[in-house]
Amino acid sequence: MNYLETGQRIVKLIGYDAGRADMRRSKKIPTSDVDFDYFYPLQTLGWERSDCVRAITDLLGAELVPTKSSCFFCPASKxxxxxxxxxxxxxxxxxxxxxxxxxxxxxxxxxxxxxxxxxxxxxxxxxxxxxxxxxxxxxxxxxxxxxxxxxxxxxxxxxxxxxxxxxxxxxxxxxxxxxxxxxxxxxxxxxxxxxxxxxxxxxxxxxxxxx
Structure with missing residues (x-):
């Protein structure tokens, strides 16, 4: 039985953090649409990127903190x-x-x-x-x-x-x-x-x- 048959909605968890840039991005996205509800757990926690790095480092080790997800030719690179x-x-x-x-x-x-x-x-x-x-x-x-x-x-x-x-x-x-x-x-x-x-x-x- 799928969610359509039960009337349940799918909640999509979006990884935008609580930094200024991601807060701006999330404001442009509706909280829901015909198919999904959207939730931002990092923003609910008030976590910025540094908090994520710290949590991963403390629990898993610094070597498992990933680099930014982007192409090597990303135009947004600093x-x-x-x-x-x-x-x-x-x-x-x-x-x-x-x-x-x-x-x-x-x-x-x-x-x-x-x-x-x-x-x-x-x-x-x-x-x-x-x-x-x-x-x-x-x-x-x-x-x-x-x-x-x-x-x-x-x-x-x-x-x-x-x-x-x-x-x-x-x-x-x-x-x-x-x-x-x-x-x-x-x-x-x-x-x-x-x-x-x-x-x-x-x-x-x-x-x-x-x-």
């Missing part, structure tokens, strides 16, 4: 997260940079060279930033990851991430300096040893050809 992935997952950052280059220089690119006075690749390689515009100029929407990586000496001239011990330490230090207690708070923030734990292992099956 700069500290880019430094973190450069230090711990350089191959994934290189894939993201390649994807951005193909999207902005390929035949389907919407980048308007006339508006900016130069091609996307010229601006990436020779300018410190793009002119102010409402046009999406890269994975960061308002900024190009490739340009960020070049300006911050994260990559070489071929946009390959530096992998020396000194570079990795610099990336880790930069990430730590830029991290704040926001809604991306997770093991990357809380683990003082910055353990190298692979993220999105399924992505290892992803391959591409370089230019």
């Amino acid at each position: 700069v500290w997260e880019l430094f973190w992935i450069a230090a711990h997952e350089p191959e994934l950052l290189e894939r993201a940079l390649y994807m951005e280059r193909v999207a902005l220089t390929g035949k389907h690119s919407r980048f308007d060279e006339v508006e900016f006075g130069a091609s996307w690749e010229e601006l990436v390689r020779n300018a410190d930033r793009f002119p102010s515009t409402a046009t999406t100029v890269g994975l960061g929407r308002s900024f190009s990851w490739n340009q960020w990586a070049r300006v911050n000496n994260v990559v070489d001239a071929d946009f390959r991430v530096w992998r020396s011990a000194e570079s990795i330490e610099r990336f880790i230090t930069s990430a730590a300096a830029l991290q704040t207690s926001d809604n991306a708070l997770d093991r990357r923030f809380s683990d003082p040893e910055r353990k190298v734990i692979p993220i999105l292992p399924a992505q290892q099956a992803f391959t591409f050809e370089t230019e």
